Amino acid sequence: MSYQFNFAALVPYWPDFISGAWVTLQLTVGAVIFGMVIGVLCAIARRSRFVALRSVAGVYVETVRNTPFIVQIFFLFFGMSSVGVRMPIMVAAIFALVVNVGAYTAEIIRAGMDAIPKGQIEAAEALGLSQFQIYRDIILMPAIEKVYPALTSQFVLMMLTTSICSQISAEELTGVANNIQSNTFRSFETYIVIGLFYIGITLMMRFGFWLIGLYAFPRRRVMGGV
Amino acid sequence: DLAEIRERGVIRIAVAMGIPQYSYIDSNMQPAGSDVETARMLAEDLGVALELVEITNAARVPTIQTDKADLVVSALGITDERRQAIDFSVPYATLALVVAAPADIDISDYADLTGKRIALTRATTNDQDITANTTGAEILRFEDDATLITSVISGQVDIISSQSAVIGGINERRRGGPLEIKFIQRETNLGIGLAKGNPELLAWVDEWVVTNFDNGRLREVFTTYQHRDLPDDLTSR
C-alpha cells in the first residue's frame, strides 16, 4: 500500500472547516447554558420532598441516560415533525442536546448537592434561612464547585457528541468533514484536521470553564485549586 | 491483484448496506438488491467465494484505498474526482438522480429551488450537483438514504434530491400526498471501484461487465430490482 498524504488538497476548504467549527461551538454553548439550567432544576426536583416531582425527574433522567443520543435526536427531530412541528435544524439540534446533557448534568449536580455536609444546611436553618435561600446561598454554588471537574468533562463529552447532529443535517465539524472528504477523497487528512479542531475546541472549553470557575468561585482565587 | 484473489479463493466486495433497491436487507435478513446480486454473479464467474464487506456510504472510497476490500460494487457514480483516488471499471449500471416534491410545489429546474428547503444524502452526486447549481437554497444533508427518507416521510421536508428508486418507497409511507418527479438531474454511470495499480484485475472486471451486459444477465438483474431498463450503449460510455 502506498498512501500519499496530501494536506494541500484541503487548503481550499478552510472556510468550510471554520464554519463547521463555528456551528459546533454554537451548538455547544447553547447546550451548555440550557443544559445547566435543566440540570439544576432536575437535581433539585430529584431531592424534593414531593414524590411526583421526584419520579418525573427520575424517569426523565433514567430514560435519557440509558438510551443512545442518536435515538433521542431521531425521535425529537422526526417525531416532532410527524406531529406537525417543524423546527429549524439548529433549534432542533440544540433542543436534543439540551435534553440529553440536562439529564447527565442533573445527576452530577445532585451528587454535588448530596455531598454538601449536613452541618452546613443545619447551620443555615439555625440562622433562620428559608428553603429557597438555603438552596441559593448555601447549596448551589458549593455543590457546583465540588463537581466542577466532572461537569466540565461532561460538557466536553457533549461537545464531542454534537458530531451526531450531522445525522439530522446540522453542518457542524463532522458533517463538514464528510462533505469535504466526499469531494477530495482525502478522508484521512480530513479526519486528522477535524481531530485537531476538536482538540482545539476542547482546550478552549477547558480554558473557558477555568475562567468561569475563577469568577464563580472566588475562594479558589485565594486558595488555589481550580 | 487478480492472481492473489484466485490464490486466496475469496474475493472481498464492499457494499454499503442501505441504498434502496441497490443493496439492502430483505425479509430473511439477507443482503439483497441489484448491487448485491451483481457482486454474487461476479464472484461466481471468477470461480471464488464471495466475502461481502458491509460498510457505510462514506466509507466506500476509503475502504478501497486502504485495501479493506478488493472491489466496491455500491452505486458508486463515476466522477473525475473519484477517478483521482481509485480506478473504475466500465459502467455496469446507472443511477437516475431526480428532484421530487409533492404536486402542489412548482419546480422545474435548479433555479426554482432558490429559497426552498431541499433534503439530500451527504457525499453523493446529488449533493455535488445541487450544491453547485443552486443559489440561496437551504440544503439539508442527511447521512444516509434511510434518514433522508425518514425526513420526507415525517414531514420535516417536502423537496428532495435523490435517486429515482427511493421515490416509490417514500410514497408507500408518506401521509401528505405522494411525491412526483419534478426534473431529472442526470443519469449517473455507476462503476465497479478498485484500488489503483491493479491492471489485471481491472481488465478482467471490464471484460466481465461487457460480456455480461451484452448477454443480458446484468440488465436482467438490474430490471428485476429497479423496474427500469439500462441504456443500450452503457458499457461504451
Place this chain on the structure above:
Amino acid sequence: MSVAVKLDNVVKRYGALEVLKGVSFDIKAGEVVALIGASGSGKSTALRCINRLEQIQGGTIEVCGRAVNDDKVDLRALRQDVGMVFQQYNLFPHMTVGENVILALRRVKKISRADAVQISRKVLDQVGLLEKIDNYPEQLSGGQQQRVAIARSLAMQPKVMLFDEVTSALDPRLTGEVLRVMEDLAKGGMTMVVVTHEMGFARRAADRVIFMHHGNIHEEGDAAILNAPTTPELREFLEHDLN
C-alpha cells in the same frame, strides 16, 4: 425572672435507640447553664431539639413562650430567637468571614447591606477578628473559625444562645477569650446553654450545671456541684479530671 427555655419530659429516639429519656429542665432568661456528661449521653441531641433541628417523640419544649414542637410554630421566627454555635463550626466555606456573618442579616432580617456590614464589623471586633473579615474560613486556624461561628450567631442578636463544645479546638488563651465574650453576653442579659467537656470552663462560665447521664438529667445545681458532687456517677465522671 421569666423562663426562656423549658423542656418538659422530652423523649427523643433514633429508631430503637432512646437518646433522651424524658428530660425536663427550665432555664431562666439571662441564665448561663453548662450541660456536661459523658460522650454519647445526649448533650448535643438536647441542644438540637431546642431549635428543632430534631423532631422529638414525646414531651414539650418551649422557647421564649413558643411551643417548639407544635406543627404550626413559625420556625423562622423561632430560629431568629435562638442562635446556635456548632461543635464543627459549620462555617460556609465558599464565603468570606464577612459574608458568613452578613448572610442571615440580609436574608432573614432584611437589613440593608451597609447596616449589615456595620453590624458584622462590630461583632467580629467583639471576638477579636476584625482584620480577618475578608479571609476565607480555610485560611483561619481552628480557634479563629470557632470564634467566627460565634460572631455569626451573635450578629443576629438572638435571645437564647446554644453553644456546643465551642472551646474544643482552643488553647488556654483562646478559651479565655471565648469565655470573656460569653461573660460580656451574660452581662448583656443573654440566656446561654453551653455544652462542654472542660470542667474549668464550666466552673467559670456557668450559673448552673446540668449533668446528663444515659439520656437523663442525673444531677444539677450551681457550679459548686463540680467540687462536691452528690451522685456517684458525677463523682466518677469528674474523678479523672486532671486539674
Place this chain on the structure above:
Amino acid sequence: MSVAVKLDNVVKRYGALEVLKGVSFDIKAGEVVALIGASGSGKSTALRCINRLEQIQGGTIEVCGRAVNDDKVDLRALRQDVGMVFQQYNLFPHMTVGENVILALRRVKKISRADAVQISRKVLDQVGLLEKIDNYPEQLSGGQQQRVAIARSLAMQPKVMLFDEVTSALDPRLTGEVLRVMEDLAKGGMTMVVVTHEMGFARRAADRVIFMHHGNIHEEGDAAILNAPTTPELREFLEHDLN
C-alpha cells in the same frame, strides 16, 4: 543518656511563610517532652518534620543517630523507629481495628500472621480495647478511635513516639485513660513528644516542657515552668488557663 531526637537550627517554609525559624532541641532517650504553644506556632509542623512527612529548608534533624533530611536516608527504617499518632487519628476506615494494627506488622516487619495477631491483641489490651478488635473505626467513639491509633503505632515498637493533640476529643475520663497508657510507656523507657493544648495533661505527662512561639522555641524546662513561667509570652499564654 543518649540523644534520641536532635533538631539543629531547623527552618521550614511554606512558600513565603516561615513556620519554623531555626528550631533546635535535643530529646534524650526515654524522655517525655510536651510541646505547647499557641495555635499556628508550628507544633504540628515540627512533629511532621521529625519523621519527614515534610521536607525542611535548613538545619538538620537526627533521629536515633540517623540524618533525617539526608537524601540517602532509609525512610522505611526511620519510620519503623518513629511512631506517630495524628490529631485526626487517620485510621483506615475499610479495615477492622485488628486489621489496622496488623497491617504494618505484616507488610513492613514481615511478621507471620499468627504472631501479628498476637501482638495486636497485646497492644489493644494495653489501651483497653481488646473487645473491639473486630469492629470498624466508624463503630467506635472518638476516644476509642484515638486509642486505636495509639495502639497501631505501639504495635510497631518504635523507639520514639510522636503524639499530636491526642486528647482533643476526649472528656476528662478518657483523657485520664490515655494518660495512663502513656505513663506505662514512659516506664517502659519509650521516648515521647507530645503536642497538647491541655496544660493539666502537660503537667502530668511531661518530664520537660517546650514552649513554641512564632516558630521559635521561646522557653523550655521541666513541668514547673508551667507554674512559674519566666518569659512574658509564656506567662500570657498560661494566664488564661482556667484551671
Place this chain on the structure above:
Amino acid sequence: MQTFGTGHFIYLLNGLWWTIILSALAMSLGSIAGFIVMLGRISRRKWLVRLSGTWVQIIQGTPLLIQMFIIYFGLGVVGISVPALAAAAIATMIYASAYLGEIWRGCVQSIAKTQFEAAESMGLTRWQALRDVILPQAMRIATPPTVGFTVQLIKNTSLASVVGFLELTRAAQVINNSLFEPFLVFGIAAALYFAVCYPLSLWSRNLERKLNVGRR
C-alpha cells in the same frame, strides 16, 4: 412492502450481542490501560504526570468516531490490516483508558492525603500504601462513576459502525433502510439499550446510596 418481523428482531438481538461483546472487551482492556494511566497521573515523577496528562487530554479531546476511523483505516495505510472487531476494540480501549484513568485518579486523590501519610509513617512503601490502604477505599467511591461511564461506553460503541461493525445501532439502521419505520425500529433498539444499561445504572445508584450511608 415488508413489515417488522421476528427475523428483524433476531437481527437486532445479534447486533446487541456484538454491542455487549465490544463493550466487555473495551471495559476489560480499557480498565487495565486506565489503571496504568491512573498510576501515571498520581506518580511523583513530573514527566510521567505530564505524559499521562497529555494522553488524557488528547483522547478526551477527540471524538471516538474519529479515533475509530484513524485506527481502522490508519493502520491500513501503513499496511497493517486489522479486523473490524480488533480496530473497534483497540479504539474503545484507548478511549476508555483516558476516561477511566481520569475518573480513578480523582477517586484516589479524594482519599484524604492523611491516609497516605499515616501509611507511610508506619513504614509502608508507596505501592503497599496504594494497594492496602488507598485502593480499597478508592474502589468504593469509584464504583458509581465507573458504572456511569460503562453505560455511556455501551452506547458509544454504536460509533463502531463506521468501521463496518454491525452492532445494535447499525443493525437498526440497516433494518430501517429496508423498512423505513424509524420510530418502530429505533424504539426497539432504544428499549434494548435500556434493558442493558438501566440495571447497571440502578445497581450503581444503590451502591452509591449504601456508601453514602456508610459515610453519613
